[in-house]
Amino acid sequence: MYYSAPVFDGEFTGRVVINTTNSEGFIDRFITKHAGYTFLKRFQIGRHEYFVFEINDTQRTRKISKEIEDFDIKNLKLDSEKDNLKVRRDAFSTLKKYIEKHITEHRESFDPENIKDFIDMYLVAEKDESERTSVLNEAAALSLIMDMFAAGTDTTATTLDWSFLWMIQYPDVQKRCQEEITKVIGPGRMVRLSDRRHLSYTEATFMEIHRLSNTAIFTIPHTAVCDTTINGFKIPKNTIIVPNLISVHLDETIWRDPKEFNPGRFLNQSNDIINKEYLIPFSSGPRACPGESLARSELFLIFSNLLHRFEFSKVDPDEILSFEGITGVTTTPSPYRLKADLR
Ligand code: HEM
Secondary structure: OOOOOOOOOOOOOEEEEEEEOOOOOHHHHHHHOOOOEEEEEEEEEOOEEEEEEEEOOHHHHHHHHHHHHHHHHHHHOOHHHHHHHHHHHHHHHHHHHHHHHHHHHHHHOOOOOOOOOHHHHHHHHHHHHOOOOOOOOHHHHHHHHHHHHHHHHHHHHHHHHHHHHHHHHOHHHHHHHHHHHHHHHOOOOOOOHHHHHHOHHHHHHHHHHHHHHOOOOEOOOEEOOOOEEEOOEEEOOOOEEOOEHHHHHOOOOOOOOOOOOOHHHHEOOOOOEOOHHHOOOOOOOOOOOOOHHHHHHHHHHHHHHHHHHEEEEEOOOOOOOOOOOEEOOOEEOOOOOEEEEEO
16 A cells, blocks of 8 residues: 655644545545545546545544554565665665766766766756855755656656557557658658647547646645635645546547547647647646756657657557556556558
8 A cells, every 4th residue: 555645844734635545444444434535526537446534633643643554664675675665765866876976977077068868967057046046056966866766767668658658559640650750751761849830639549648648646745835725715824735647538518529539629720739638647736847948849749750660559459458557656558569561
């Protein structure tokens, strides 16, 4: 079980969404037993159940929170989980060493006349800022790059993983993207970023992949900094809020037949992109994903260039593919096999 953990630093009253993969007895043990939580709603996505409840008593909240933590820790003490934790710690430490080594090498070989990459640009900014602030420093560089690795690699790779699953399930959509790419680009060169605005169907297809794949089902937890009201709902200061992105992407009041894979919903009769304001795989607002434009560019280039060169299909045409997904921090497709033939 895991949950979106509230951080208790002061008074807290609010709602929390808990996501559990093992809910047996969960409500009995932690909610109805303790008056501190008022259970509001339970819902299910795939194999995962989600509980939304309100916390109305700070004292109790602290106590219950501790119990939930203990419960979680007990689970972590299982041997397999302990191994997982060690694997994660080791991976983190390897990544940290790798990045530290690169920052050191960049400092040693720094040449202001030859700025090669992000670390060089960071070093320039660090020099410019050093007289005014101490915000940009060695530790900040490390954590910034770690953030980019942690938040930017699995999300982007997983979305690509989904994209080819959809393409082998819908060969007609794949073919239409390929026809568009061939018509606009021709056989002789690779697709560039500047081609994107001429490839509307391919763009709409990727939007539909985002909408139905939901690599990030939830955002990162946020806290209301003051009392506020949204759509008539009172949200007291300090409420932990975990927006649920999939609920927007499958909302029947926004999308016709929301469960159907249909890139056409993002195009009008003149082949212009429409409805993009309702698609929020990177969340919305001031704390939305800062990697959005990088991710969109990477995804477009990789997806369109691979479709340009290869035809993707199921290994066994009769195989029934699963679109349920496995939810962890991101939601990944279940393992699947595909065939790639040169076009
Ligand atoms: C398909 C790819 C990606 C998806 C679906 C995605 C999605 C998200 C979502 C939903 C959030 C939470 C926003 C919120 O809490 O409201 C987020 C946060 C974040 N993302 Fe991405 N992301 C992707 C790629 C990237 C890339 C490439 C980078 C950087 C290189 C990145 C860096 C971050 C960071 C640093 C945050 C935390 C922002 C904060 O705390 O304010 N992401 N992302």
